Amino acid sequence: MQNELVIVLDFGGQYNQLIARRVRECGVYCEVRSYKTPLDEIKKLAPKGIIFTGGPNSVYDESSPHIGKEIFGLGIPILGICYGAQLIAYTLGGKVETCTVSEYGKTETFYNKHCRLFGSDPELPASAVSWMSHTDRVTVLPEGFTAAAHTKDCPFAAFENTDRNIYAVQFHPEVNHTQYGIRMLNSFVKNICYCKGDWNMRNYAQKTIEQIREKVGNGKVLLALSGGVDSSVACALLSKAVGDQLTCVFVDHGFMRKNEADEVEEAFRDWNVKFIRADASERFISRLEGVSEPESKRKIIGEEFIRVFEEEAKKIGAVDFLVQGTIYPDVIESGTGDAAVIKSHHNVGGLPDCVDFKEIIEPLRMLFKDEVRKLGEELGLPDYLVWRQPFPGPGLAIRIIGDITREKLNILRDADLIFREEIAAAGLDRQINQYFAVLTDMRSVGVMGDGRTYDYTLALRGVTTTDFMTADFARIPYDVLEKASIRIVNEVGNINRVCYDITSKPPATIEWE
Ligand code: XMP
Numbered sequence: 001m002q003n004e005l006v007i008v009l010d011f012g013g014q015y016n017q018l019i020a021r022r023v024r025e026c027g028v029y030c031e032v033r034s035y036k037t038p039l040d041e042i043k044k045l046a047p048k049g050i051i052f053t054g055g056p057n058s059v060y061d062e063s064s065p066h067i068g069k070e071i072f073g074l075g076i077p078i079l080g081i082c083y084g085a086q087l088i089a090y091t092l093g094g095k096v097e098t099c100t101v102s103e104y105g106k107t108e109t110f111y112n113k114h115c116r117l118f119g120s121d122p123e124l125p126a127s128a129v130s131w132m133s134h135t136d137r138v139t140v141l142p143e144g145f146t147a148a149a150h151t152k153d154c155p156f157a158a159f160e161n162t163d164r165n166i167y168a169v170q171f172h173p174e175v176n177h178t179q180y181g182i183r184m185l186n187s188f189v190k191n192i193c194y195c196k197g198d199w200n201m202r203n204y205a206q207k208t209i210e211q212i213r214e215k216v217g218n219g220k221v222l223l224a225l226s227g228g229v230d231s232s233v234a235c236a237l238l239s240k241a242v243g244d245q246l247t248c249v250f251v252d253h254g255f256m257r258k259n260e261a262d263e264v265e266e267a268f269r270d271w272n273v274k275f276i277r278a279d280a281s282e283r284f285i286s287r288l289e290g291v292s293e294p295e296s297k298r299k300i301i302g303e304e305f306i307r308v309f310e311e312e313a314k315k316i317g318a319v320d321f322l323v324q325g326t327i328y329p330d331v332i333e334s335g336t337g338d339a340a341v342i343k344s345h346h347n348v349g350g351l352p353d354c355v356d357f358k359e360i361i362e363p364l365r366m367l368f369k370d371e372v373r374k375l376g377e378e379l380g381l382p383d384y385l386v387w388r389q390p391f392p393g394p395g396l397a398i399r400i401i402g403d404i405t406r407e408k409l410n411i412l413r414d415a416d417l418i419f420r421e422e423i424a425a426a427g428l429d430r431q432i433n434q435y436f437a438v439l440t441d442m443r444s445v446g447v448m449g450d451g452r453t454y455d456y457t458l459a460l461r462g463v464t465t466t467d468f469m470t471a472d473f474a475r476i477p478y479d480v481l482e483k484a485s486i487r488i489v490n491e492v493g494n495i496n497r498v499c500y501d502i503t504s505k506p507p508a509t510i511e512w513e
């Protein structure tokens with residue numbers, strides 16, 4: 001059975017994904033589509049509601065995205081947000097003008113409790129803070145519309161036409177800064193679109209498992225497992241669907257963290273899945289010896305990874321399906337999301353296109369990261385895998401600055417483990433989004449016991465971020481850093497100095513190489 005659907009028509013707003021995520025948090029399945037989606041396609045999708053996003057343009061710019069009036073005749077409830085609100089006003093005969101005072105940031109907003117949009121939620125107060133970001137505003141409402149909210153500078157901060165089921169808000173309900181914003185979206189999808197809320201990961205798992213079974217039949221399925229969240233959840237799903245028709249290849253390049261390769265293998269031991277651990281660590285390290293330039297390291301690891309994977313795939317023989325861990329943000333960002341292309345983002349350098357297979361299966365293609373995690377929990381994956389922090393494909397090779405040696409790898413593994421243990425002991429492991437140790441190529445003088453030392457400097461890095469595109473350094477309490485530093489210097493040989501990296505991204509990146 002099809003899920004109820006709400007679609008977000010994207011007019012170029014920076015929050016398009018966030019709106020869809022918020023609607024899904026209300027238990028309603030939501031997809032982001034281009035504003036150019038033909039009307040016939042929208043009719044076929046039969047959404048229970050349509051949301052227009054914001055966008056950077058002015059409705060009066062010739063090049064700005066517009067939409068035909070016909071969409072308002074479909075009888076489907078529509079909510080316009082920011083640019084979407086202005087577009088509704090403009091398209092239906094209202095007036096939009098440049099604000100004398102642009103509104104940006106948190107703004108006291110007064111809601112009309114007798115209107116349908118805000119009146120249907122009794123818990124919504126008559127005034128609260130909303131998040132505004134606009135330089136144009138609606139000055140004359142189209143015929144048949146009434147004001148639903150106002151601010152000091154904006155007489156029509158929200159408006160509606162209940163007869164035509166069209167609603168509009170100038171502010172951004174999807175942003176956390178808007179108090180009650182999620183309640184407003186929830187009220188729109190439940191009280192106006194009449195969605196019941198049938199979207200949850202239990203149903204998704206059941207439905208997807210059935211679909212995979214139907215598609216795969218008796219075919220052979222191959223999955224490159226990295227031990228990261230996405231490939232682990234994809235593996236759990238496939239294993240429940242097709243059991244021993246699935247083979248997972250885990251390429252151990254030797255740059256995993258301490259005990260990590262064993263932990264990944266252990267985690268999948270109880271699953272009904274053929275698990276191949278291709279131990280290629282010697283091969284990788286011998287190719288990397290003497291290489292210090294970061295991009296060369298990445299390239300060599302990427303190439304070698306593909307070679308090992310290909311060799312394993314050939315041993316398995318004719319493969320019918322290859323599983324990819326693509327998730328929804330990748331699909332949205334790539335626009336059309338052409339399923340036949342094997343993307344290189346997924347791991348170290350993408351997957352080989354010379355491995356023979358008939359079709360690609362992307363079971364997480366419509367899920368956001370937080371949903372992938374929920375699905376992982378639903379399928380019974382251990383917390384260790386579900387809540388794993390991101391780990392770069394090239395692993396510790398790009399956390400050893402300069403030349404890689406076996407000795408340095410061991411030093412870094414031990415130091416990194418201590419840092420992770422101390423972060424976990426302080427209960428910070430879910431608050432800090434990524435944290436790790438970096439072995440620099442700098443040595444300095446120290447004193448231990450009564451003797452002089454001349455040893456490596458270790459850097460610790462911890463960041464808070466939601467998107468990993470920008471990040472702030474994590475404010476780890478000094479006593480936690482101190483404990484980690486003391487333990488590292490005492491328990492790991494060859495380190496006599498520990499620094500904490502306090503640069504944000506930008507200007508730095510999260511990884512050092
Ligand atoms: P940077 O260092 O660019 O990293 O700020 C952003 C995020 O991406 C991760 N990262 C990688 N992930 N393959 C991956 O799968 C890679 O080659 C790679 N390089 C960086 C990094 O750990 C951080 O989370």
